[in-house]
Amino acid sequence: MDRLMQFLQGLGPEIEGRLTKLLPFADQRPESLHEAMRYSVLGGGKRLRPALTLASFLAAGGGSRTAVVDAACAIEFLHAYTLVHDDLPAMDNDAMRRNRLTCHKAFGEGLAILVGDALQALAFETLAAASGDKADRTVVELAKAAGSLGTVGGQALDLEWEGKNQDPEIIERIDRWKTGSLIACCCRMGCIFAGGDGEKYAKLNEYGEAAGVMYQICDDLLDHAETEQDVAKPRGADKEREKQTYPAAIGVEAARELAVKKSAEAKRAIKDFGREALYLRLLADYLLERKN
Amino acid sequence: MDRLMQFLQGLGPEIEGRLTKLLPFADQRPESLHEAMRYSVLGGGKRLRPALTLASFLAAGGGSRTAVVDAACAIEFLHAYTLVHDDLPAMDNDAMRRNRLTCHKAFGEGLAILVGDALQALAFETLAAASGDKADRTVVELAKAAGSLGTVGGQALDLEWEGKNQDPEIIERIDRWKTGSLIACCCRMGCIFAGGDGEKYAKLNEYGEAAGVMYQICDDLLDHAETEQDVAKPRGADKEREKQTYPAAIGVEAARELAVKKSAEAKRAIKDFGREALYLRLLADYLLERKN
Numbered sequence: 001m002d003r004l005m006q007f008l009q010g011l012g013p014e015i016e017g018r019l020t021k022l023l024p025f026a027d028q029r030p031e032s033l034h035e036a037m038r039y040s041v042l043g044g045g046k047r048l049r050p051a052l053t054l055a056s057f058l059a060a061g062g063g064s065r066t067a068v069v070d071a072a073c074a075i076e077f078l079h080a081y082t083l084v085h086d087d088l089p090a091m092d093n094d095a096m097r098r099n100r101l102t103c104h105k106a107f108g109e110g111l112a113i114l115v116g117d118a119l120q121a122l123a124f125e126t127l128a129a130a131s132g133d134k135a136d137r138t139v140v141e142l143a144k145a146a147g148s149l150g151t152v153g154g155q156a157l158d159l160e161w162e163g164k165n166q167d168p169e170i171i172e173r174i175d176r177w178k179t180g181s182l183i184a185c186c187c188r189m190g191c192i193f194a195g196g197d198g199e200k201y202a203k204l205n206e207y208g209e210a211a212g213v214m215y216q217i218c219d220d221l222l223d224h225a226e227t228e229q230d231v232a233k234p235r236g237a238d239k240e241r242e243k244q245t246y247p248a249a250i251g252v253e254a255a256r257e258l259a260v261k262k263s264a265e266a267k268r269a270i271k272d273f274g275r276e277a278l279y280l281r282l283l284a285d286y287l288l289e290r291k292n
Numbered sequence: 293m294d295r296l297m298q299f300l301q302g303l304g305p306e307i308e309g310r311l312t313k314l315l316p317f318a319d320q321r322p323e324s325l326h327e328a329m330r331y332s333v334l335g336g337g338k339r340l341r342p343a344l345t346l347a348s349f350l351a352a353g354g355g356s357r358t359a360v361v362d363a364a365c366a367i368e369f370l371h372a373y374t375l376v377h378d379d380l381p382a383m384d385n386d387a388m389r390r391n392r393l394t395c396h397k398a399f400g401e402g403l404a405i406l407v408g409d410a411l412q413a414l415a416f417e418t419l420a421a422a423s424g425d426k427a428d429r430t431v432v433e434l435a436k437a438a439g440s441l442g443t444v445g446g447q448a449l450d451l452e453w454e455g456k457n458q459d460p461e462i463i464e465r466i467d468r469w470k471t472g473s474l475i476a477c478c479c480r481m482g483c484i485f486a487g488g489d490g491e492k493y494a495k496l497n498e499y500g501e502a503a504g505v506m507y508q509i510c511d512d513l514l515d516h517a518e519t520e521q522d523v524a525k526p527r528g529a530d531k532e533r534e535k536q537t538y539p540a541a542i543g544v545e546a547a548r549e550l551a552v553k554k555s556a557e558a559k560r561a562i563k564d565f566g567r568e569a570l571y572l573r574l575l576a577d578y579l580l581e582r583k584n
Contacts, residue, residue, distance in 0.1 A: 033444070085409060090400075113382060117409075121435045124416045124434075135423075140420045144417060148325050148410040152325070
């Protein structure tokens with residue numbers, strides 16, 4: 001794990017630096033919108049998606065980092081917008097995120113909707129500008145992952161199924177769309193920027209899909225955790241809203257087992273990759289043990 | 293004007309046909325999201341932005357229509373998303389649009405936010421897929437026009453300045469960002485798809501910026517109209533919310549004169565274009581006289 005920590009600690013400042021530069025300045029009009037955009041992105045996220053993008057890039061052969069770092073930031077903008085919108089009163093109605101007020105609590109609901117909208121546009125602007133003659137491919141990848149058969153579709157199903165009987169088939173789809181699609185997109189994106197071939201692309205996608213579902217199960221397990229120690233989000237919010245989750249549907253133990261299985265599935269997908277896939281392998285273990 | 297009507301009536305079914313096909317089917321899961329997306333796009337808009345995209349495409353030399361028609365649909369998806377979000381309670385809080393319930397009134401607020409989010413993603417997916425090796429350029433164009441220094445920025449200023457003293461400098465910026473940026477983007481997009489040169493691009497952009505501001509002034513004048521006859525939107529909503537508008541700031545007569553001036557400015561920008569810019573010239577007159 002030391003190697004992984006080194007990788008993440010090296011990548012962190014690089015990603016934060018680019019995010020800071022790619023965002024509009026807060027003293028530029030409309031100031032309140034730009035301030036709220038910076039607040040929502042630069043609020044100390046785990047930057048898991050950039051890490052997966054870069055780890056997949058290295059696993060697929062690597063190359064010059066400049067463009068892929070910007071692509072990773074684009075995905076992080078996309079992710080940040082979904083959090084801002086998911087937190088809204090009409091959605092999950094969350095007041096706190098990452099130990100701070102959510103965007104709409106800090107800046108008002110109208111502005112929070114606009115922050116999400118502007119971050120989505122910024123995501124595509126950043127990605128297209130970084131992609132050069134690959135932009136048709138990369139933009140379609142991100143747009144599909146983010147659209148009605150991806151992140152947004154998952155959130156729609158999540159809302160639609162609140163308060164209903166737990167249904168593992170629905171949970172599987174929610175996890176795959178809401179979380180898995182963007183995480184798998186990171187892995188495919190890293191592969192495209194490394195110029196990886198069709199087989200690598202398919203394997204990295206497989207890794208990403210398994211890792212994405214595993215990540216969501218672990219998230220739901222954290223919500224079920226008994227103490228608030230070491231966790232940045234209030235406990236029990238999902239239980240209270242009767243969200244569809246594996247821990248609620250099949251129990252904490254079985255959900256934990258499923259997460260372990262998904263982690264192994266992710267690693268198996270890249271078993272023929274060499275040492276250059278080290279960080280992806282370590283991430284599959286690390287994400288299983290995370291505490292926030 | 294007969295020539296323009298022929299152009300618009302020919303284009304209408306072509307655009308509706310493509311919009312219908314590019315949208316996800318309503319019987320595809322998540323059904324309610326897809327139904328609401330179709331409701332919001334296929335609700336009988338004027339399709340002004342596709343018309344301007346195609347008219348600019350022709351003015352810049354034209355060519356094969358398939359790709360530019362899809363690009364025009366992408367811009368229409370983007371526009372449709374902004375309407376859905378602008379109508380939300382936390383924004384302009386409108387119950388009716390195009391003589392029907394607004395999206396959140398028909399489908400609920402949470403789903404309406406998601407409809408807008410998914411339509412924005414679909415806009416970029418459609419545009420990138422249509423653009424081939426020009427995708428880096430076209431996606432950056434649309435993303436900038438739609439972002440915090442474009443449509444979203446204009447809406448943020450609009451909300452921020454509600455109820456304050458009318459300020460022509462702010463109005464100019466709101467109109468330019470909120471409406472002008474996407475309309476000018478249509479004109480530049482048409483030029484890019486026709487392979488137009490830098491000078492044509494600059495002139496078409498100039499046309500679009502003037503036409504966009506003119507269009508917004510006419511919109512505000514309609515809100516000030518005395519009767520509800522022939523208008524699809526309830527009157528007086530902007531006055532009631534004390535929006536920043538030229539009619540409120542400088543009076544109906546002076547605002548009307550400014551719109552006429554902007555129409556002339558638009559036509560002047562393309563004065564060196566030949567007969568292939570006919571529809572753009574006619575549109576600059578037509579939009580000045582519109583009743584809805």
